[in-house]
Amino acid sequence: MRIAFVIANAYGMGGTVRTVFNLAEGLARHHEVEIVSLTRHKAAPFFAVPEGVRLRALSATGAAAEEEGADRPGPMAAWWHRRARAVVPEAERERNKSYSPEAVAGLRRYLASTRADVVVGTRPGVNLLLSAWAPARVLAVGQEHINLDEHAPEVRAAITRRYPRLGGMTVLTSADRTAYRELLGAGDDWLEVMPNPLPPRRLPRSTLDNPIIAAAGRLSPIKQYPKLLEAFSSVAGKHPEWRLRIYGGGKAEDRLRSEIVRRGLSNQVHLMGRTKDITGELAKASLLAVSSRVEGFGMTIIEGFSVGVPAVSFDCPYGPREIIDHERNGLLVPAQDTDALGGALLRLVEDREARVRMGGQALLSAEHYALEGVVERWEDFLRRRLAAAGRA
Structure with missing residues (x-):
């Protein structure tokens, strides 16, 4: 053809x-x-x-x-x-x-x-x-x-x-x-x-030991990164060694930087900019966070799965609920419930055994894609x- x-x-x-x-x-x-x-x-x-x-x-x-x-x-x-x-x-x-x-x-x-x-x-x-x-x-x-x-x-x-x-x-x-x-x-x-x-690449695999939570996608209102900052605060307060890395660019960058400063998270939240190798960057993380209002699919989720990183996501319409099998390869929390999102992130930060179990299942799930x-x-x-x- x-x-x-x-x-x-x-x-x-x-x-x-x-x-x-x-x-x-x-x-x-x-x-x-x-x-x-x-x-x-x-x-x-x-x-x-x-x-x-x-x-x-x-x-x-x-x-x-x-x-x-x-x-x-x-x-x-x-x-x-x-x-x-x-x-x-x-x-x-x-x-x-x-x-x-x-x-x-x-x-x-x-x-x-x-x-x-x-x-x-x-x-x-x-x-x-x-x-x-x-x-x-x-x-x-x-x-x-x-x-x-x-x-x-x-x-x-x-x-x-x-x-x-x-x-x-x-x-x-x-x-x-x-x-x-x-x-x-x-x-x-x-x-x-x-x-x-x-993509058909030989990919690295996350050790799930780096104190890094990753998020990725255009810096736009639909991704709701201010809500992610609020959720991450639950982790930052109890585990100051953990970092949140946000990959992507967009017009909302200045506002997001201001929000990071306002919340006192400048040492723990880093805007990483655009990257051509998102799977390589996700392999450096131990968790993927998704705070979107809605997702058309959730490509970043399966890219995280491909390197063995489980996802914690709002159960927003469409994509995430069809990709994430709750308690198997990640966690779904009620849409817009930032307390629940923060609690789920904190749970997997503190429970390495659960991270490893879900990371292994994430790798298996990636084979479907x-x-x-x-x-x-x-x-x-x-x-x-x-x-x-x-x-x-």
């Missing part, structure tokens, strides 16, 4: 970029795979492009555009941009700024000329454009990385109208499949649960959808 993934900005850092690169790497072993980026803001992507995978950008912005001496959009680009605005709701365009005239005109040209058998969109706006613009000879598949409840009402309305035109769709969790099935009336053959895969198995599921799904479309 010739398979293309269309992503908003493959040159940035984020969970969608990381997991799409992982999946593309696995599929490229037996198929022709390319990643198509709506935009490019710098010369080289943050993550290394997998071997055997082609990366192309449809437009450039910022410094990348200046390097190329990019011209202002011409009349045709402006025309296709107007067409795209009629397809992609404003809420989606505001959430992601990649839908520029150059980008959407480039996508239209790409779809008209591509030799790909399958084109996979990776966010709602791209999926909507594929539903409207993909030629009949191409199997257009929508891939959702955000659960349905997180979409604005106007985006949900567009999804209801246009997603049934796609040739298939994947979601990350069973709960989200149920939500989309109820919204779209879709059958199981058309709508599939596909978890994000782990191995790249080879996820790739086989994707291959089977795509073959079935191509057959249903009469292109087996």
Whole structure:
């Protein structure tokens, strides 16, 4: 098969970029795979492009555009941009700024000329454009990385109208499949649960003895890091040798630093910034903490599992409850209950035997997300959808 993934900005850092690169790497072993980026803001992507995978950008912005001496959009680009605005709701365009005239005109040209058998969109706006613009000879598949409840009402309305035109769709969790099935009336053959895969790397294993709790993800309100600071205070007061390391970047960094100072945790909480090797960093920790209001999946949890680190998480909607088996490979506490989150962290800080037991089970759980198995599921799904479309 010739398979293309269309992503908003493959040159940035984020969970969608990381997991799409992982999946593309696995599929490229037996198929022709390319990643198509709506935009490019710098010369080289943050993550290394997998071997055997082609990366192309449809437009450039910022410094990348200046390097190329990019011209202002011409009349045709402006025309296709107007067409795209009629397809992609404003809420989606505001959430992601990649839908520029150059980008959407480039996508239209790409779809008209591509030799790909399958084109996979990776966010709602791209999926909507594929539903409207993909030629009949191409199997257009929508891939959702955000659960349905997180979409604005106007985006949900567009999804209801246009997603049934796609040739298939994947979601990350069973709960989200149920939500989309109820919204779209879709059958199981058309709508599939596909978890994000782990990269095929030889990974280190945590000793579970370092006095470090890790957290990872964009520094944004949805991650609720102030609540994590409050929960960690329960540990910090009784065990001052323990540290909390938070990996990620974002606009909320200054506010979070101020909150760390306000709580008197400057010596115990460290903002580590972005990293290309999150599993290597997680292997230095003994616990993973998740304080999110909601998770689309919980990639960091399975990355922690892959190096033998158990997770302590809010039982927030979607991801964590489908990954963490309470008391087996980690602990789930009621959503938004910071006292319970702090108590669970403290329990595993003080009980090494429980940490080790759960860490061992975490390693076993990670096998469910191995790249080879996820790739086989994707291959089977795509073959079935191509057959249903009469292109087996």
